[in-house]
Amino acid sequence: MIITNIPEKNRDLYHRVAQSISGYNKILLSYSGGLDSTVLLDILTTLRDHFNNLVSYPFSIRAIHIQHNISKYANDWAIHCFKQCNVRNVPLSVVHIKYPTTDNKKSNIECLARNIRYNILFNHLNSGEILLTAHHLDDQTESFFLALKRGSGPLGLSGIKQTILTNKNKCKLLRPLLDFSRKELKIYANNKKLTWIEDDSNFNTKFDRNFLRIKILPLLYNRWPHFNKVVTRSAKLCEDQENLLKELLSNTLKTVINSKDYYSLSFKPLFQYSALKRRAIIRLWLSMLDIKMPSYQLTNRIWNEVVLSKQDAQPSLQLSNCICRRFKEKLYILPINMKYSFKTTKLDWNKIHNTILLPTNLGLLLRYPLNITLHTQKKLPCLNSSIIKKLQPNILCNYIKNFNKILTVCTVRPPSAHEQVSILFGHTNNTIYIVNKRHGKYLKKIWQEFNIPPWLRSRIPLLFYNNTLISAIGVFITKHGRYYNTNNKKNNTLSWQISWVQDTSTYKIFKQSIKIQLE
Template identity: 40%
Template sequence: MIQNLIKKNKKLNHYFLIAYSGGLDSTVLLDKLIKIRNINKKIKIRAIHINHNLNENSEKWEEHCIKECKKKQVYLITKKIFINKKNGNIQDQARKKRYNLIKKYILRKEILLTAHHIDDQCETVLLSLKRGSGPLGLAGIKNKSIFNKKNLIIRPLIKNTKIELENYAHKNSLKWIEDPSNYNTKYDRNFLRNKILPLIKNRWPYFVVNVNRSAENCNEQEKLINEFISEIFQNYLKPDGSLEIKNFDKISKEKQNAIIKKWISKNNNFLPSKKILEIIKKEVIYSKIDANPKLIIKNNQIRRYNKCLFWIKKFKSIKRTILIWHYLKKPLKLIDNLGYLYQNKTKGTKILIPKKNQLVNIRFITEGKISILGKNNKKKIKKIWQELYVPPWNRQRIPLIFYDDKLIAAIGKFITKEGEPKKNKTWCIRWNINQL
C-alpha cells in the first residue's frame, strides 16, 4: 500500500514514523518498510516505542525494540507512560496517552504508520455494534486519515489478515514479543479476539473479510452524508464558530442531528451519541426562551445565547477574585489564563488616571446600577451586558477596573462616568487576550 501511495502521489512525503510495539504486527510493518527503503533511498524511517509499564517484562520488551531498531538502522524514540489501574478502562487510558506522546514527537513532515490489520477492523466494528454506533462508528478503522490536525496516518496492513502476517513473519525469520495481556478476556476486545471470533471464523471463514467490506460501505455512506450535509452546515455556522439555531425547528430531526454532530466534531473531534444529541436539543436548544441553559460534555460546555449555540471550554468561577495592581508601570498578570493588563501610550481603553492614594484593583463582578459614557440613565449591569451582546458566561471573565471601590471601566467594553478621561489625566490600558 505504501509503494502504491508513493507511486500515485509523487508529492507525498517520504518520511515515516512507525508506532512500534515490538509485537507481531508492528514487526512485520517495520520489516516491510525497511525492504521498501532498501529500494527507494528517499524513504526515511523513524520508530517510536511506548513502554506502558503494565507488565513485569515491559523493560525487556523495550530493550528488544532498541536492539532490533539498532540492528536495522532505524532511529527509535522510547518513552514511558504510567496507567492508573484503578481509574477506568486501562486499554482506553493507554491508547489516549500513547497517541498524546506520539503527537508530541512526530515531525510535521512525517506520516504516521500503524500496524492495524483486518482482524483489528472486525473487532472494532463488532465493538461499535455493541455500543449501538451509527454508520460512522461502523466504518471502523480508516486506512488513511488525518492525525494531529497536520499529519497523515496510514494503516498499510488494514487489508491483511493476522494469519498472513504470521506467515510473513515466520517466512522472514522475524523476532517479536508476545504480550500475555492480549489473552486476558476481561477486556472486551480480547474476549472477541480469543473467544468469539475463532468460533465465527470456524463456521464462516470469510466473516472477517465481509465485515471489512461492510465497514467500507459504511465509510462510503458516511462520506456521502458528509458531502450532503456540509453545504447545509455552512448555512448555520456563524463566523465566530457558533451554530445558529433560529430556524432549527423547520428542518427534519435527521438534519438537525447531522448538523449538531458536525459542529461538535469540528470543535472537539468528539462524536456525540444519539442520547447526547437528544439531550442537547431538549435541554439547550428547545429549553425556555428566558433560560440560560448549558450542557457539560467532558471539559467543555454547550451554551445557548442570542439564538446560537456556543462550544466553550469549561472554566472555574473567578467572580470573587480581586487582584491588586500595585505597580502600574508593570503588566498585571490575570488568573485562569486570561492574559495580562498593561499600559499603552495610545491604544487600549482610555480612562482617568488614578490618584496617588487610590488603590487600583481588578474584579470580575459588580452589582447594581451604573452610569456609562454615552448613556444618559443608570442601568443595571445585566442590562448593559445584554445591550453589548456579551454572553452570560463571559460577563464574569472580563476585567473590571476599580479605584478603591469605585467602578471605572470594563476593559474593552465600557467606561463609567467616574472613569471618563480628562485632558492630561488619561492613561490607556490594554488587555493582551481576545477570547471573549
Template identity: 40%
Template sequence: MKPDCEETLRRHIAQRLGGRRAVLVALSGGLDSTVLLDALALLRGRQMPDLAPRAVYINHGLSVHADDWAQHCAALCRRLDIPFQQLRVRVDSADGGIEAAARSARYQALAQALLPGETLLTAQHQDDQGETLLLALKRGSGPAGLSAMAALSPFHGHALLRPLLDISRARLRDYAQSRCLNWIEDESNQDPRFDRNFLRLRVIPLLSQRWPHFSRAAARSAALCADQETLLDELLAETLQQLTGADNSLDLAPMMGMSAIRRGAVLRRWLASFGMDMPSQEQLARIWTEVALSRRDAEPMLRLGDRQIRRFRQRLFALPLWPSLRERVLIWRDVGQMLPLPDDLGLLRQGSGGEAVRRPRADERISVRFSATGTLHILGRRHGRPVKKLWQELGVAPWQRERTPLVYYNEQLITAPGVFITREGQVGEGDMGLNLEWIR
C-alpha cells in the same frame, strides 16, 4: 510469507503513503507497529530515500514492564536508524474506563508530538477493524460508528493514516517471522475483562471458525458504511457551510424546520468539525432539547467529552472546558508594564487608542479580576443596570463574562477595557487619563 509477499506488503504501504514522506509512527513494540516500522525502514533504503520516519512510544505506566518496552522500542529504532522519542502520560481510569482513558491520553500525546507537515501512522489492521465494528454494534452505533476506522482521516491539523487496515494479523505475523523480528507481547492483551480482548480472544475466533473470512467481510461492511457517511458529508456540506458562522457557531433558526433525522446529521457533522467523538443518539437529543430549545432567558450548558455545548442568541457554540476565573485576582503594580492574563487570554497594556479612564489616586491599588456583582453605572447611560442585564445588552455571551478582564481601583470597578467604562472611572477635569488596552 515468501520474499515476494514481503515486497507486496512494502508496495502496499508505499501506495498508501502516496506523496507523504515525513511520518510519525505510533510504536508500541507489538507485532503490528514493529512490522510497520520495519517495512518503512526498508522502503527508505530501497525505493524512497526521501522518506523521513520518526517513532514515538507512549508510556502509559499501566504495566510494570512499560519502561522495559520503552527500552525495547528505543533499541529497535537504533537498529533501524530511526529517530525515537518516549512520552509519558497519565491515565485517569475514572475518565470513561481504563481503555478509553488510555486511548484518549495516547492520542493527545501523539497530537503534541507531531511536527509541522508530519503524518501520523498507526498500525491497526484488518482484524482490528472487525473488532471495532463489533464494539460499535455493542454500543448501538449508527453508520458513522459502524464505519469503524478510516484509512485516512484528519487529526489535529495533520493527517492520520492507517496503511495496514486491509492487511490481516496473520499476514503481519508471517512478515515478522520471515524478517526474524522480535516484538513485545503485552500481558494485558490476554485479559478478557477488556471488551476488545474479549472479542479478540473468545468471540472472533468462534466467528472465524464458522466463517473463515469474517474479518475481511466485517472490514468491507465498515468500508461501505464509511462510503455512505462520505456521501452524506458531500450532500450536507453546503447546508453546514450556510449554517456555520465565522466563529464556528451554528445558526439554530433554519434547523427548527428540519426533520429530526436531517437535523441530527447536521449536528453530527458540526461536532465532527471540532474533532469531537461522535455523540450517541441520547446525547444528540439532549443537545437539542436541553440546549437549543431551552428557555429564551436561560444560559444552558451541556458537557460533551472535552467540550461544552452552549447557546447564545439562537446560535450553538462548542467551546473548550475553561477553568473558572471567578476567584482570580491579579495585582497590576506598574501600568507602564504589560500584564499577562491567565488561560491564554492575552494581556493588558497602557496604550494610546480608545477611551481613557481616570488615573488611580496614590491610595488606590490596581487589580484585575474576572467577575463583578451589583448594579453598574457606565458612561453613556443615564441609569444603572444589574451586571447580568448589562452584559446581555452589550451582547457579551455568558461564558465570555468570566473571561473578560475587569480593572478595579481598590474595590471599585473602573473599566472592562474595550467594552465599557464605569461612572467611577470617568476622566476628571485636568486629568490626562489612562488608556488601557486588552490585546488578545
C-alpha cells in the same frame, strides 16, 4: 511493478505501505512500541534504506511516542521506543501526559487518553508532514463491534478511516496497515525477529476493547476464519452511504455553519426541515468535529433539550467527550472542562511578579510596563524572547513556550502604592462604568451586550485594584482602570500592558466568542 528482491511473504505489506506513502516525503510515525507500530516502523525504515525503488521519491521518517504515564512501566516503554528508533536512525520525540485528576475514572481513561493523544499528534505535525498510525484489520473489527454496542448508525459503523483529511481536504493521517490482520503482522514481526512491548492493560478485560478481543472475537474467527474481512466490507458499505449523505447535504450544511467557526451551528434554518433531515445535519456537523457519534437518543436530546429549551434557560448536554450548549440561536460544542466554573476563585497578584498562573487550562496573565500612547496600541505585541527572559521562574518560561497563544492584550493604568492587585472570576454586584460608555451597568448586562456566552463569563479574568474592577481582560476596561497618557515626556507614567496567554485549543474557543472585541 515487479518486486524481485523482497521476500515473497512480505511483498503485500511492503507494497501497500509504499503505495500509501507515495507522494509524501516527510513522515511522522505514531509509535507506541507495541507490535503494530513496531512492524510499521520496520517496514518504513526497510523501504527507506533498502527498497526505495518502491516509492516515488526519498522520504524522511521521525517518530513520536506519547507517554501516558498510566502504567507503571511507562518509562521502560519510552526507553524501549528510543532504542528501537535509535538503531534504525529515526529521531524520536517523547511527549509526557498528565491527566486532570477530575477525569481519572477508569472507564473514561481509554477515551481521554485517545483524545489527548490525537490532539498532541496533530499539533506535532510539521508543515508537509504526514502522520502514520499502525491500525490494522482487527482494530477495525473491534471498532465496528464497539460502535454496535453504542447503538451507532452508519457513520459510527463505518469504523476506522484509512485516511483523515484536514479541513482543506489535504491528507493528514494515513493508516497503511488497515487491510492486514494482527496475525499477519505478528508473522512479519516474528520472521524479522522484531521486539515489541506488550501493554499490561491489554489483558484487562474490564476494558470493552480487550473484552471483545480476548473473549468474543476468537470464537467468531474460529467459526468463520474470514470474519474480520467481512466486517470490513460492511463498514465500507456504511462509509459509502455516509459519504453519499455528506455529498447530498453539503450545501445545506454550508448554510448553518460558518467555515471559520466549525464549533457552532445556527439552528434556526433547521426548523424548516423534517426531524430526519435535522438529525442527519447535526450528526454530520458532529462528525466534522471528530466527535464520537452520539446515539440516536442523544441526537434527539440535542434538539429537544438544548435547542428547544426555554428562551432564558442555559441548557447543557454532555456528549461523549464534549458538551453541547446553546447561545443566541446557535449550538456550540465545547470541551468538557467548560463544565467547571471558577466563580469562587480569587488570586492575589503580587506586584513584584509580572506573571500569574490562572486555574486549570485558562493559561496565564503576563504584565509588563509600557510607554505607549493609546493610538499606537492597535497591534498585539508578540511574546518574544526578550519578554520571556524578563519572567522570573523558569517553570513559567516553559509554560509560555508551550502555550504561546496570546488571546488579547489590554492597557490599564498601573496600581498605586496602596492598591492590592487581584484576579477574580464570576460576577460583581456593583454597577460598572466602562470606558467609552455613558451609563453604568451590571456585569451581566455587559456580558450580554458583548455577546459573551454564559460558559465563558466565569472564565474571563477580572482584574481588581483593591475592591475596584479595572478590567475584564480582553473584553473591557472600566473608567477606573483607564490609562491616561499625559504625552508629557518628562512626566510620563508607564501603563500596564496585560496579555492573556492561552494554550491553542482554549484560545480558539475564547477567540471565537469574543472576536468582536479583538477585531
